Amino acid sequence: MLKIREFIFRSVSIAPLASFRILFGAMLLFSTIRFWLKRWIDLLYIQPKFFFAYEGFEWIKPLTGNGMYVVFALMILATLCIMLGFFYRVAAILFFFLFTYVELLDKTNYLNHYYFVSIISLMLCFLPANKYASLDVRFGFTNKATLIPFWCICIIQLQIGLVYFFAGIAKINSDWLLHAQPLKIWLQSRDFFPIIGFLFSYKITPYIFSWFGMLFDVSIFFFLINKKTRPFAYATVVVFHLLTGYLFQIGVFPYVMIVATWIFFSDEFHQKFLSIIYKDETKSEIHYKSKFASLFVLVFIMHFIMQIILPFRYLLYPDKLFWTEQGYRFSWRVMLMEKNAYTTFVVKDKTGKIAEVRNRDYLTPQQEKQMSTQPDMILQFAHFIAKEYEQKKEFTIAEVYVDSYAALNGHPSQPFIDNTIDLAKQPINFAPKKWILPFKK
């Protein structure tokens, strides 16, 4: 026990944390600007008439007018401040809250890398990342430090390790390993890509990619923390992410990971890296001490326990996880499914009124695509439709029935939702959804 305490509180150089702050801040700045330029603020937060709230977060609503643009402008400012280490603590807290607020607005926008950014930015709020190579130090807003306790770096490393490890664990399933799905589908459609496209016409290629991907994810953390294997491991990280970034439409995620994994490099490496932009004249050692260190460490221990439990919550639900998606999110499951569905809604009432819902009258294409394959969103939309028809189209106690067919990972299509059940009467909660029809092999 004492050894562990010594290990996580031992003094290490602040350099890795400072350069992480700069690189990660720059990455966030870039991706927030990119988000704005792609007009996604309008598309995802202004255009939709209905938002798929997270259970328990229904009170989180988008801002009207130019409100969402203000949020993103503030985020850009905050990421810039994080990068420069200028009013760092305020900026980190501001960014965490704004970013998490935006992500909580609509489930259909959920991406694991957004979840990752939320967690890391929360961690940054607690870390003394502005005590070195920052404007805060230069202007005397904070005292400089050259040494910090190891837990300040360790938590970021652990979090990154968890992401990879659970992404790898999630790949240990028959679709991925035995049938090379969904890679088989995705790669065959990319056989015309320059340079490597020719590989995808070999039957064995998706299997090699699948197995390599699984082994990479499960083991990369251990190769990164080991000094001997680190250069090779990092090279693999770069190649792996550049390759997936090239092949699939996954935005900035590959670059976020390429940047984030720098945290594994040695103190000397980061000193050298920082010396490009920052000349450290004083050679003295200044220790950083926080009164709350023990409390912080306790909080993060609890955080990691939760992180380990959450991906396994799916075991509480019956049937195939990929089919029901109960307990799917917040578990680092990436690129595991090719799922398509055709989902239609019909509203009825006791007076005999009946109408087919045109999903696109209420949902953006992105929302409709996400909703049609995910039962929790189908249910939320059914509840919304019931209210909408009772208010605007004067149905008395609207009943909502869903007819849906879905195909998953190369398996043939099959009925997805029980079309005899009025979903308007089914509660929105975390209990198993009995109206999802069982997955037939």
Add this chain to the structure above:
Amino acid sequence: MKLNQYTILFLSLLLSFSCGKNDDVDNFGKKEMFTNYADNLILPAYTTYGSSLTTLQTALNDFKTTSNLTTLNELQNAFLATYEKWQSCEIYEKTDPANTVMAIENINFYPTREDSINAYIARNENSTTFIKSRNKNDKGLPAIEYLLFNRTGNNQQILDRFSTDINADSYKAYLTSLIANLIEINTTILSDWNTSYKSTFIDNIGTDASGSFSVMVNSIAQRTDDLKRHQVGIPAGYSGNIATATTYPNAVQAYYSKKNIEYMLLTLNNMKDVLKGKATTDGLGLYDYLKTLNVTSTFGGNLADDILAQIDVCITKVNDSGTDFSETVVSNKPKADALFLETKKLLVLIKVDVPSALGVSITYTDSDGD
């Protein structure tokens, strides 16, 4: 020495690759397929439809010069030939040029709105600019059909509209503008294809939202949806996939000329040809590509073959549905229900199984995944 060992390892790896090579997929010419689509199916379809529109316009001019039962009959025949040709174009509605002009809404939206058409004609509102600005229910082929046909087949009544009726001139003008409007739209579509879109279509062979795989699959899926919904479902009283007590006999396609069954058959047979890439000769099509992927369908057979088989089942059910679907939904509802059920099965195959097998996005979204 070490290098040599690596070379041997690399070579043997390559060798093992070539053993497991899926020759069918590798040799499949995706570009060749889309070239076949553009050159041998899509462009000829629009061109043929375009020339029948020109013939229709000539027949209209003849009719306007000499309005009698003979010229009316010629005009009607020219119209039916045009409507028939359109049945082969509608399946391309999600390709960019058609999508941009909203082909379906502007060319073939039914049921047409009799009241408003009558009112416009009575108010002498019939210029081409007026038609262009009108709602989808007031124009296109169904509006022309309404002006040129009635369900009793009494052509004298039709002739009277254009000769003795108090609004005869307005009738002629409205009809003239409707046809001119269709010619203008088709010219736009064709020139889009010929100037820039063709090369985009042939070169962009990806499966992302703008890739031609997505465009073609989306197009065919949309056509199947329209078949299920508009040609069969709504007249037979279906709301979504649920049967209601009310049927809508006058909501069928080609209600006035009673060609609805014939056009359903054209739709289905054309769909088969499009899937096979079959024009005058059988070229490469999505069917051939799907076949190489060797995917199992929900019916247990090869997906590509099962789709064609399901189209044949639909054809059988259409043939069972009498000669006028408008009457079938009233007098022989079970036949209509049976057809609806089969078109729905076809739709699931095309809308769910095909995109899954190909990995295409069925809806256009420009966003990141993970």
